[in-house]
Amino acid sequence: MSVAETESRSSNTARSAVCEGNEAAAIGVALARPDVVAVYPITPQSSLVEHLSQMIADGRLDADLLNVEGEHSVLCGLQGAALAGGRTFTATCGPGIAFMFEPYVRTPGLRLPMVASLVTRDMLTPQCVWGGQQDAMVVREAGWIQMHCETVQEILDTTVMAYKIAEHRDVMLPVNVCHDGNYLSFGVTRVEIPDARAAEEFLGPASINWHVALDPARPMGVDPLTGGSGGVGPKTFVRYRKGQCRGMQNALRVIRETHAAWGERFGRYHAPLIEEYRLDDAKYALITIGSMSGAAKDAVDTARAAGEAVGLVRVKTFRPFPVEAMTAALAKVERVGVIDRSVSFGWNAGPVYQETLGALYHTGRPVPAISFIGGLAGADLTAEHFARAIAITRELAWDGRPREPIWLNEND
Amino acid sequence: MHSKYLVLGSSHAALEAATAIRFHDMEGTVTVLTRDSRLPYSPTILPYVVSGRAKPDTVVLRDEAWFNENRIAFVPDATVVAVDPAQSSLRLESSKSWTYERLLVATGATPALPPIEGLADFPFHVLRSMDDAIDLKAAIGAAKSAIVLGAGLIGMHAAENMAKAGIEVTVLELQPHALSGYFEPRASTIIEDVFERNGVRMRMGHTLASVDSQGDGCVATLNDGREIAADLLLVCVGVKPNLGFLDGSGVDVESGILVDDNMRTSQPNVWAAGDVAQARGFWGGMVTNGILPNAAEQGRIAGLDMADDSGLAPFPGAVPLNTYSFFGQQAISVGIARADEGCEIAESGDDANGVYRRIVLKDGRLVGITTINDFVDAGIMWRLIRRRTDLTPVKAAFLADPRTTGRKLMSRDWR
Amino acid sequence: MGTCFSTLQFRANRCDGCGDCMTACVQAKSSNGDGAQSRIRILPAAAGTGYELALCRQCADPICVMNCPSGALAKNGTSGIVEWEADACVNCLLCTAGCTYAGIVYEADIGHVTKCDLCAGDPACAKACKNGALEYRTEARIFNAYGDKEDLFCRGLSACHGCNSELLIRHTMRVVGPDAVVAAPPGCIPGMGVVGFNGQTGAKVPVFHSLLTNTATMLAGVKKQYDRVGRKVTAIALAGDGGAADAGFQSLSGAAERNDPILFVCVDNEGYMNTGMQSSGVTPYGSWTTTTPVGGAMHGKRTEAKNLPLIMTMHNCSYVATASTAFLEDYYAKLAKAIEAAATGMAYLHVYAPCPTGWRFPSSMTAEVCRMQVRTNFVALWEYDPHNGLQFTHAVDNPEPVENYLKLVGKYRHLSGEQVAHIQRSVDDKLAYLQQLTRADAHRRIA
Known part of the structure; x- marks a missing residue:
C-alpha cells in the first residue's frame, strides 16, 4: 500500500495516503471491519479484492476470506454469512454483476444490509473491459441502493457510510458504492484515512440479521413461497414489496443524516443525494453522475467566466432516486442537459436523462432537456465535451417533442 | 387402605391382570393381596418342587424388583374374608379393610376334600401351596409306602415322584381311568400302563371308604373293602374355588364366580379370573377349569377391561388344554377328547410302544387332538380350534401329519 | 416409547x-x-x-x-x-x-x-x-437410537404418495438435530412445504429457500460466519439433482474444491420432478421424461446420466457416499460419518430417490424399486474418504438382471430389447469401473 504517513489533521483522522480508488475502497471496507469478504476477480475491480486479500493475509484485517468460483457464489456465500449475522463485503462489475444477477435481485428482498462496490464497467457486447455505467443502470431496478462517487476520497468515505446506511433499521437494504472503472478505480490521489476507532464508533455494532436469520437459536423459515392469487398470498407479497419500497424511501433520509454525521465527525461533508454546483443563479444546468463531474465542473467554471449562467447537478444517490431534491434543484433552471455514461435502450437516451425527466414532471412546467451520451467503454469525457454540452443546452427551446441524444464521443 | 386397582390372588391370572393394568394405566395405584406369605409362584410348579426338579426360591413368577419397577404393591398374608361391592371395600382376616375402585378376584381354588371317615384325624397331605409341597417332599423322604387319592394331574405327578423315590405307591381313582378330564380311555390306558410298569399300582374305579391312623401311618379301607397300609396319604381329588368370602356380597356364583366375556361379575367394579371364575366354555356352557393358559388369558382380559383398554378382545371361551410329561414320555391333549355326535375321529398309534394319536374333527374343523409320544405343537392346535380353521383343503395332510401341516398353516397365516 | x-x-x-x-x-x-x-x-x-x-x-x-x-x-x-x-x-x-x-x-x-x-x-x-x-x-x-428424537419437520408436508424424499429428510434431520441450518433449493423438498408458504414454515429448524444455483456456497457462507463466532452449527443442504448436478453444480463444485464444511444431501429423483418430470443431467439413458419423450423419432433420453457422486470424489471432499432409502442402516452409518466430516469439511451424500409420480410406478412400490435398484447394481452403494478411498458398503455379488428393475418403472416401459441391453452394458461398465477404483484404493491402503 502506498500510504504516506503524515501528521494527523484532526483527532479523527489517523493518516493520509496516496492511493487508487480501488485501494481507497478497500481501506473503507477495512474500517467497517466486515466478518466475511468474498472475492472473485474481474477487471477493473480486481485490485480492490486483491488489496483486501492482502490486508487479511497480513493480519491487518480480521475477516474471513471466501475464495469462490464465480460472482454468483460470491453473493450467495455472503448471503449465507449475512443470514448468520455477519457483516460482509464484495466487489464486482459488468459481466460479474450479470452472472451474479440471480442472488443479486434477491438480496434486497431478503433485506440483507450488504455493501458491495460496483466498479462500473460497460456491458458486453461489444466485448470490452473498460469503464462505463451500463452495469449499474442495468441493475437499477434490482432494489439495491446505488451511490455514485466522484472522487477517491468520496469512495473511501462513502464505503464506510454505506454500512451505516444499509444497516439502519429503517432501511435494511444492500448498498452498491459505485465508482467508475478506470477513472476512479485506478486514478491515484491523496486521501485522508479516518481513525479506525472513530470509524468503528461512527458505525456502531453490526446490525445484520435481527429481522431474518438462519440461526438455530431462533429458527425460522426464510423465504417461503409467497404470493399467488389465492388466500393470504397477494397481500403477503404486497406487504414485502411495499416494505422494500418504504425502505428505499427511508434511505433518502438516512443517507442525508449519515452524510451529515460523517461531516460532523470527520470534517468532510459530501453531498448525500445530489450535489448542486453553481446552481442558485443558473439559468440552465448540466446533470452529471460519477467521475465525469470533475471535468464538467471545470467546464462550468470556464463558461461562468465567460458569463454563462450555467450550473451543475451531480447525482450521488441514483437509487433510490432523490426525486424531491432533484425537483427542487431543477426548479431553479430553465433548460437541462443530462450527460450519461450509459444508455437506455428503451428511450433512445441516457438513463439519468430519463430519470431527470421524471423529476422535471414535478416542477410542473415544461423544461427543455437533452440527453448526452458519452464516456462509454472507457472513452474520455473532457472539458471540451462538456463545453459542447453547455453550448447545446443553452440553445434548447421547448418544442414538446423528444430529441435525438447527442453522442459526445461519436467523432472523437 | 385404598388402591385404585385391587387384585386378590398372586398366581397367573392375578399377575397378568396387574401387568395389563399397568400397561394401560401408568398412574393408578395397583395392589396385589394374597393369602400366601410367599412371593408369587404357580400352583402348577408344585409337583416339580416335590420332585426336587424345582426349588421353592427359584420358581418365583415376579420378584420384588418387578413389583417396585412397576409400582405395584404386593401384600402377602392378606386373606380376604368379606367383600362389599356397594361400599367398594373388603375386609381382611386381620380386620384391616381396603377400599378400591376396581377389584379383581383371582384367588384360585383350594383342594376339595371328599367325605371320608377318619380322614380328619389323619395328617394327610394335599398339594396346592408351596408349604404343602415342602411338607410333602419331606414326607416322601421319610415314607416307604403311600396312597395317592385321585388320578388327576397332581396325583399322577406325585405318584410318579414317589415311585421314583422308591416308595410303594397306590393310586386310587373313583373314575374308570386316570386323567379322565383330559384323555379318553385309550390314552388313559396307555398312561396307566406306563405307571404300572414303573411299579405304581393303579387302582381305577376305587376310592377310600375310611382311614385309620396306625402308628406313624394309616390303614386305608377301599370302597371294595380291601385294606392298604401306607405311611403317607395324599388327597388330590380336585380343587374347588373358594367362594365363602363372597357370601352376602351379591356376586353371583355357581361352581365359580360367574363372569361375562370381559371377566366382569354380576357386581359393578368387580371382576374375576382364573380358577375361581366360571366363564364361557368354547363350545357353550359356563365352566371352571384349572388350566393355566386360560387363567393367564382371563387375567389379561380382566386387567385390560379394568383399565378401560378399548382394544381388548373378549374371552372366546375356554378350550381344555394339557401337556403332560410322565416317566420321560409326553402326552398332549387339546380341545375335547370325547367325540360328540357328528364328529369325525381319526385314531392311530402303537399302543404297545406307547404311541398314540387321536384327532377329532367336526364340520371339517379341529375340535380335539390327543397324542402320546407324538409331539404336536399344542399352541398351534389350540389356535386351529379357536380360529375354527377350516381344514377341509388340507384334511388328508393334516390327518397324516398334523404337526407339519399345522406349522405350515400358521406360517402362512402369519405372512 | x-x-x-x-x-x-x-x-x-x-x-x-x-x-x-x-x-x-x-x-x-x-x-x-x-x-x-x-x-x-x-x-x-x-x-x-x-x-x-x-x-x-x-x-x-x-x-x-x-x-x-x-x-x-x-x-x-x-x-x-x-x-x-x-x-x-x-x-x-x-x-x-x-x-x-x-x-x-x-x-x-x-x-x-x-x-x-x-x-x-x-x-x-x-x-x-x-x-x-x-x-x-x-x-x-435406528428406532432405538433416534425414535425419541424430535421430528424437525411439521406434520402434513405435502409430498406425493409414496415419496421417499419426505422419509429421507425426516430421518436425516432427526439425526442432524436442531443445531442446524437447512438450505432447500427449489424442487420437491420446498415444494412439499419444507420452507413453507406465505409466512408459514414446515420446518422447526432454520431453513432457507436457496436458489437452484447457489445452495452449497450459500451454506458455506452460513458456516463461515458461525465458525468465525465459534458456534457449532451443521450447515446442511437438502437438494434435488437439479440443484446439485445441473444448475447447482458450479456452486457445489466450488464448495467441494474448498472443502467447505457443509453437509450436502442430494436427493436424486433423476430429473425435475417438481416442475413436471423434465430431464436433468442425471436422468438415465432411455428414461421417458416430458423433455425426453417417447415418439417415432425419439425413445426417451439419448445420453447417459452423469455420475455425480463419483465426480464429487474427484474434488477435495472429506466424505462422499451413495445411499438408498431401502437400506436405511447403510444410510444411517453414512449419515453419521457425513455429519462428523461436515464439521470441518465437505460431506456429500447422494441418495437415490425413485419417484412414483414422475417415474410412473405405484406409490406402494417405492421401497421395492429402491431395493431393486441396488439388487441389479443399477445403483451401487459405496463410500469414499480421502484416506480410505472408495469402498463398497453393500456389494451385490449375484445381481439380478437390470431388466428386473426396469420393468418395475413406467418411465422405462417403452424400452426396446436393444435399449435394455444397452442399459445392462452400461450398468456392468460402471460397476467394473467402480470395482477398479476400489481395488486401486485398497492397494493404496495396503501400501
Missing part, C-alpha cells in the same frame, strides 16, 4: 428349501456335533407354492412366557430375545401351548424344549442363506 429389536426376516419367495439354514443352526447349537435339532424349520408349502417357516418370532408379548410356571422363560428387555433357561425348566411343555408358530417345541431326542435364541445377535442361519431369504434385520437399532 418402547424398544425395538433386531429380528430374522424370512422372504418365502426367495427360499428354495435348500435347508442350509437348518444345517447351520444344528452346527451352531450342537456342542458335540450331534443331538442338536434345528430351531428353524423350513417346510415345503402345502400346494408346492414355496416354503413356510416354523421359528420363534421372539414375540413382543410372548404367551410362552406367560404360560411358564417355573420362570424358565423370559423376554429380555434389552435384546428382545425370549430366553429359555434350562436349569429352571421343568419340562411341563405349557410353553408350547402358548406358541402359534412352533417357535418352542419339545425335542424327544434331547428331552427338553428348544427355541431360537438368535445366536445372541449373530444368527448362523441367516449367514448360511445364499438366497437372501433369511436376513437378520437390525434396523431396530
Whole structure:
C-alpha cells in the first residue's frame, strides 16, 4: 500500500495516503471491519479484492476470506454469512454483476444490509473491459441502493457510510458504492484515512440479521413461497414489496443524516443525494453522475467566466432516486442537459436523462432537456465535451417533442 | 387402605391382570393381596418342587424388583374374608379393610376334600401351596409306602415322584381311568400302563371308604373293602374355588364366580379370573377349569377391561388344554377328547410302544387332538380350534401329519 | 416409547428349501456335533407354492412366557430375545401351548424344549442363506437410537404418495438435530412445504429457500460466519439433482474444491420432478421424461446420466457416499460419518430417490424399486474418504438382471430389447469401473 504517513489533521483522522480508488475502497471496507469478504476477480475491480486479500493475509484485517468460483457464489456465500449475522463485503462489475444477477435481485428482498462496490464497467457486447455505467443502470431496478462517487476520497468515505446506511433499521437494504472503472478505480490521489476507532464508533455494532436469520437459536423459515392469487398470498407479497419500497424511501433520509454525521465527525461533508454546483443563479444546468463531474465542473467554471449562467447537478444517490431534491434543484433552471455514461435502450437516451425527466414532471412546467451520451467503454469525457454540452443546452427551446441524444464521443 | 386397582390372588391370572393394568394405566395405584406369605409362584410348579426338579426360591413368577419397577404393591398374608361391592371395600382376616375402585378376584381354588371317615384325624397331605409341597417332599423322604387319592394331574405327578423315590405307591381313582378330564380311555390306558410298569399300582374305579391312623401311618379301607397300609396319604381329588368370602356380597356364583366375556361379575367394579371364575366354555356352557393358559388369558382380559383398554378382545371361551410329561414320555391333549355326535375321529398309534394319536374333527374343523409320544405343537392346535380353521383343503395332510401341516398353516397365516 | 429389536426376516419367495439354514443352526447349537435339532424349520408349502417357516418370532408379548410356571422363560428387555433357561425348566411343555408358530417345541431326542435364541445377535442361519431369504434385520437399532428424537419437520408436508424424499429428510434431520441450518433449493423438498408458504414454515429448524444455483456456497457462507463466532452449527443442504448436478453444480463444485464444511444431501429423483418430470443431467439413458419423450423419432433420453457422486470424489471432499432409502442402516452409518466430516469439511451424500409420480410406478412400490435398484447394481452403494478411498458398503455379488428393475418403472416401459441391453452394458461398465477404483484404493491402503 502506498500510504504516506503524515501528521494527523484532526483527532479523527489517523493518516493520509496516496492511493487508487480501488485501494481507497478497500481501506473503507477495512474500517467497517466486515466478518466475511468474498472475492472473485474481474477487471477493473480486481485490485480492490486483491488489496483486501492482502490486508487479511497480513493480519491487518480480521475477516474471513471466501475464495469462490464465480460472482454468483460470491453473493450467495455472503448471503449465507449475512443470514448468520455477519457483516460482509464484495466487489464486482459488468459481466460479474450479470452472472451474479440471480442472488443479486434477491438480496434486497431478503433485506440483507450488504455493501458491495460496483466498479462500473460497460456491458458486453461489444466485448470490452473498460469503464462505463451500463452495469449499474442495468441493475437499477434490482432494489439495491446505488451511490455514485466522484472522487477517491468520496469512495473511501462513502464505503464506510454505506454500512451505516444499509444497516439502519429503517432501511435494511444492500448498498452498491459505485465508482467508475478506470477513472476512479485506478486514478491515484491523496486521501485522508479516518481513525479506525472513530470509524468503528461512527458505525456502531453490526446490525445484520435481527429481522431474518438462519440461526438455530431462533429458527425460522426464510423465504417461503409467497404470493399467488389465492388466500393470504397477494397481500403477503404486497406487504414485502411495499416494505422494500418504504425502505428505499427511508434511505433518502438516512443517507442525508449519515452524510451529515460523517461531516460532523470527520470534517468532510459530501453531498448525500445530489450535489448542486453553481446552481442558485443558473439559468440552465448540466446533470452529471460519477467521475465525469470533475471535468464538467471545470467546464462550468470556464463558461461562468465567460458569463454563462450555467450550473451543475451531480447525482450521488441514483437509487433510490432523490426525486424531491432533484425537483427542487431543477426548479431553479430553465433548460437541462443530462450527460450519461450509459444508455437506455428503451428511450433512445441516457438513463439519468430519463430519470431527470421524471423529476422535471414535478416542477410542473415544461423544461427543455437533452440527453448526452458519452464516456462509454472507457472513452474520455473532457472539458471540451462538456463545453459542447453547455453550448447545446443553452440553445434548447421547448418544442414538446423528444430529441435525438447527442453522442459526445461519436467523432472523437 | 385404598388402591385404585385391587387384585386378590398372586398366581397367573392375578399377575397378568396387574401387568395389563399397568400397561394401560401408568398412574393408578395397583395392589396385589394374597393369602400366601410367599412371593408369587404357580400352583402348577408344585409337583416339580416335590420332585426336587424345582426349588421353592427359584420358581418365583415376579420378584420384588418387578413389583417396585412397576409400582405395584404386593401384600402377602392378606386373606380376604368379606367383600362389599356397594361400599367398594373388603375386609381382611386381620380386620384391616381396603377400599378400591376396581377389584379383581383371582384367588384360585383350594383342594376339595371328599367325605371320608377318619380322614380328619389323619395328617394327610394335599398339594396346592408351596408349604404343602415342602411338607410333602419331606414326607416322601421319610415314607416307604403311600396312597395317592385321585388320578388327576397332581396325583399322577406325585405318584410318579414317589415311585421314583422308591416308595410303594397306590393310586386310587373313583373314575374308570386316570386323567379322565383330559384323555379318553385309550390314552388313559396307555398312561396307566406306563405307571404300572414303573411299579405304581393303579387302582381305577376305587376310592377310600375310611382311614385309620396306625402308628406313624394309616390303614386305608377301599370302597371294595380291601385294606392298604401306607405311611403317607395324599388327597388330590380336585380343587374347588373358594367362594365363602363372597357370601352376602351379591356376586353371583355357581361352581365359580360367574363372569361375562370381559371377566366382569354380576357386581359393578368387580371382576374375576382364573380358577375361581366360571366363564364361557368354547363350545357353550359356563365352566371352571384349572388350566393355566386360560387363567393367564382371563387375567389379561380382566386387567385390560379394568383399565378401560378399548382394544381388548373378549374371552372366546375356554378350550381344555394339557401337556403332560410322565416317566420321560409326553402326552398332549387339546380341545375335547370325547367325540360328540357328528364328529369325525381319526385314531392311530402303537399302543404297545406307547404311541398314540387321536384327532377329532367336526364340520371339517379341529375340535380335539390327543397324542402320546407324538409331539404336536399344542399352541398351534389350540389356535386351529379357536380360529375354527377350516381344514377341509388340507384334511388328508393334516390327518397324516398334523404337526407339519399345522406349522405350515400358521406360517402362512402369519405372512 | 418402547424398544425395538433386531429380528430374522424370512422372504418365502426367495427360499428354495435348500435347508442350509437348518444345517447351520444344528452346527451352531450342537456342542458335540450331534443331538442338536434345528430351531428353524423350513417346510415345503402345502400346494408346492414355496416354503413356510416354523421359528420363534421372539414375540413382543410372548404367551410362552406367560404360560411358564417355573420362570424358565423370559423376554429380555434389552435384546428382545425370549430366553429359555434350562436349569429352571421343568419340562411341563405349557410353553408350547402358548406358541402359534412352533417357535418352542419339545425335542424327544434331547428331552427338553428348544427355541431360537438368535445366536445372541449373530444368527448362523441367516449367514448360511445364499438366497437372501433369511436376513437378520437390525434396523431396530435406528428406532432405538433416534425414535425419541424430535421430528424437525411439521406434520402434513405435502409430498406425493409414496415419496421417499419426505422419509429421507425426516430421518436425516432427526439425526442432524436442531443445531442446524437447512438450505432447500427449489424442487420437491420446498415444494412439499419444507420452507413453507406465505409466512408459514414446515420446518422447526432454520431453513432457507436457496436458489437452484447457489445452495452449497450459500451454506458455506452460513458456516463461515458461525465458525468465525465459534458456534457449532451443521450447515446442511437438502437438494434435488437439479440443484446439485445441473444448475447447482458450479456452486457445489466450488464448495467441494474448498472443502467447505457443509453437509450436502442430494436427493436424486433423476430429473425435475417438481416442475413436471423434465430431464436433468442425471436422468438415465432411455428414461421417458416430458423433455425426453417417447415418439417415432425419439425413445426417451439419448445420453447417459452423469455420475455425480463419483465426480464429487474427484474434488477435495472429506466424505462422499451413495445411499438408498431401502437400506436405511447403510444410510444411517453414512449419515453419521457425513455429519462428523461436515464439521470441518465437505460431506456429500447422494441418495437415490425413485419417484412414483414422475417415474410412473405405484406409490406402494417405492421401497421395492429402491431395493431393486441396488439388487441389479443399477445403483451401487459405496463410500469414499480421502484416506480410505472408495469402498463398497453393500456389494451385490449375484445381481439380478437390470431388466428386473426396469420393468418395475413406467418411465422405462417403452424400452426396446436393444435399449435394455444397452442399459445392462452400461450398468456392468460402471460397476467394473467402480470395482477398479476400489481395488486401486485398497492397494493404496495396503501400501
